[in-house]
Amino acid sequence: MHCVRKVTEDLWWVGADDRRTALFENIHPIPDGVSYNSYLLLDEKTVLFDCVDWSAAPRLVENVEHLLNGRGLDYIVLHHLEPDHGAGLWAVLQKWPDAAVISSLAAQRFMDQFGFAPVQAERVVAKEGESISFGKHSLTFYAAPMVHWPDVMVSCLEPGGVLFTADAFGTFGALNGKLFNDESDFEHTRLSEARRYYTNIVGKYGPQVQALLAKVKGLDVKLLCPLHGPVWRSNADWFLGKYDLWSRYQPEEKGALVVYGSMYGGTELSAEALCAALTERGVETALYDVSSTHVSKLIAESFRYSHIVLASVTYNMDFYPPMRDYLEDMKALGLKGRTFALMENGTWAPAAGKLMGEFITGELGGTVLEPKVTIRSTLKADQAGELAALADTVAASVKG
Numbered sequence: 001m002h003c004v005r006k007v008t009e010d011l012w013w014v015g016a017d018d019r020r021t022a023l024f025e026n027i028h029p030i031p032d033g034v035s036y037n038s039y040l041l042l043d044e045k046t047v048l049f050d051c052v053d054w055s056a057a058p059r060l061v062e063n064v065e066h067l068l069n070g071r072g073l074d075y076i077v078l079h080h081l082e083p084d085h086g087a088g089l090w091a092v093l094q095k096w097p098d099a100a101v102i103s104s105l106a107a108q109r110f111m112d113q114f115g116f117a118p119v120q121a122e123r124v125v126a127k128e129g130e131s132i133s134f135g136k137h138s139l140t141f142y143a144a145p146m147v148h149w150p151d152v153m154v155s156c157l158e159p160g161g162v163l164f165t166a167d168a169f170g171t172f173g174a175l176n177g178k179l180f181n182d183e184s185d186f187e188h189t190r191l192s193e194a195r196r197y198y199t200n201i202v203g204k205y206g207p208q209v210q211a212l213l214a215k216v217k218g219l220d221v222k223l224l225c226p227l228h229g230p231v232w233r234s235n236a237d238w239f240l241g242k243y244d245l246w247s248r249y250q251p252e253e254k255g256a257l258v259v260y261g262s263m264y265g266g267t268e269l270s271a272e273a274l275c276a277a278l279t280e281r282g283v284e285t286a287l288y289d290v291s292s293t294h295v296s297k298l299i300a301e302s303f304r305y306s307h308i309v310l311a312s313v314t315y316n317m318d319f320y321p322p323m324r325d326y327l328e329d330m331k332a333l334g335l336k337g338r339t340f341a342l343m344e345n346g347t348w349a350p351a352a353g354k355l356m357g358e359f360i361t362g363e364l365g366g367t368v369l370e371p372k373v374t375i376r377s378t379l380k381a382d383q384a385g386e387l388a389a390l391a392d393t394v395a396a397s398v399k400g
């Protein structure tokens with residue numbers, strides 16, 4: 001049975017939800033699933049925009065077959081050749097071998113490297129600013145290199161102002177039948193997963209996303225059609241605003257993310273006490289255990305907040321290994337401009353604070369507020385003043 005949704009008079013969503021894959025890219029948990037979006041234009045020519053993951057290819061083929069209703073498929077436009085959108089090409093070309101494949105030159109190369117298209121498939125290279133007519137509609141291509149991979153392009157379909165945005169403006173989470181952004185309460189049900197998607201998948205490529213946003217500004221866009229998650233037909237400026245902040249590494253909220261690493265609970269309780277003190281001072285906080293929170297969530301929250309408090313045990317004269325994984329990930333994704341505060345624990349020679357501070361200033365280009373709090377196994381009642389002073393310092397910086 002097909003499952004399609006109408007996007008405009010001539011354009012249909014023909015993709016598929018995936019609720020079975022546990023880890024996106026075999027790294028990031030997707031407890032709410034993910035969608036692989038494809039779209040089909042029925043004009044004088046018939047055009048499929050992007051394919052889906054291999055696992056969803058039978059559903060794509062069934063959806064397209066249903067809507068074509070006996071017509072042939074003239075073109076397949078591939079905006080991005082990563083296998084979550086390119087692998088389904090093989091199945092589509094088995095069914096419609098005469099379809100011409102339109103993509104960037106880099107995507108053609110990747111197509112061959114992955115083996116997604118038989119050599120005899122007809123290919124058209126899409127170039128920056130070039131247009132192709134499909135009848136009533138024409139499509140113009142814009143390169144968006146490294147808005148996830150080097151092959152990425154976006155395209156704008158007119159009339160209608162439909163922008164196919166590849167991995168940009170995507171969201172983790174299956175659609176569950178709700179194709180459009182305003183068919184669910186996006187801010188409260190999807191934003192945190194959209195943030196986790198952006199920051200971990202595309203987060204490293206802020207300057208490239210800025211370049212794409214500049215191109216989008218010059219177009220009269222009415223619909224954003226990404227490869228994952230809802231189609232934006234209203235309030236898109238709000239979401240573009242989030243992308244603008246994320247890609248400039250600017251926080252969305254003034255507040256303190258508190259991440260602790262603790263084996264026996266002493267550091268944990270200290271971090272909790274700091275959160276209580278910050279809350280009393282009117283500071284928005286979020287508290288996470290570095291050991292039990294997936295690093296993709298920590299990264300998303302790090303993009304979100306202006307301040308980050310790290311509380312770590314000393315572990316074999318280093319800071320806690322899961323804390324290092326988190327900070328290394330932050331470095332790899334290029335997150336900049338955060339202000340940090342530190343709490344360290346050590347039973348015989350506390351060193352975590354100094355070492356985290358060196359990592360932050362040396363590797364992350366971050367700022368560290370002083371002084372840090374040192375805990376010897378457990379925070380003592382006579383350290384209440386130190387804790388209050390740290391809370392005052394963080395609160396003043398957050399509000400400043």
Ligand SMILES: Cc1cc2nc3c(=O)[nH]c(=O)nc-3n(C[C@H](O)[C@H](O)[C@H](O)COP(=O)(O)O)c2cc1C
Nearest residue numbers: 262263264265266267314316317346347348349350
């Ligand atoms: C495997 C291991 C290695 C540790 N290495 C050090 C260390 O090098 N220096 C130190 O002062 N404390 C060290 N500690 C003690 C912890 O840093 C910390 O003081 C203790 O775990 C209490 O904090 P918690 O209740 O938050 O786990 C180590 C503890 C463990 C279990």
Ligand SMILES: [Fe+2]
Nearest residue numbers: 080082148167
């Ligand atoms: Fe991708």
Ligand SMILES: [Fe+2]
Nearest residue numbers: 082084167227
């Ligand atoms: Fe993707």
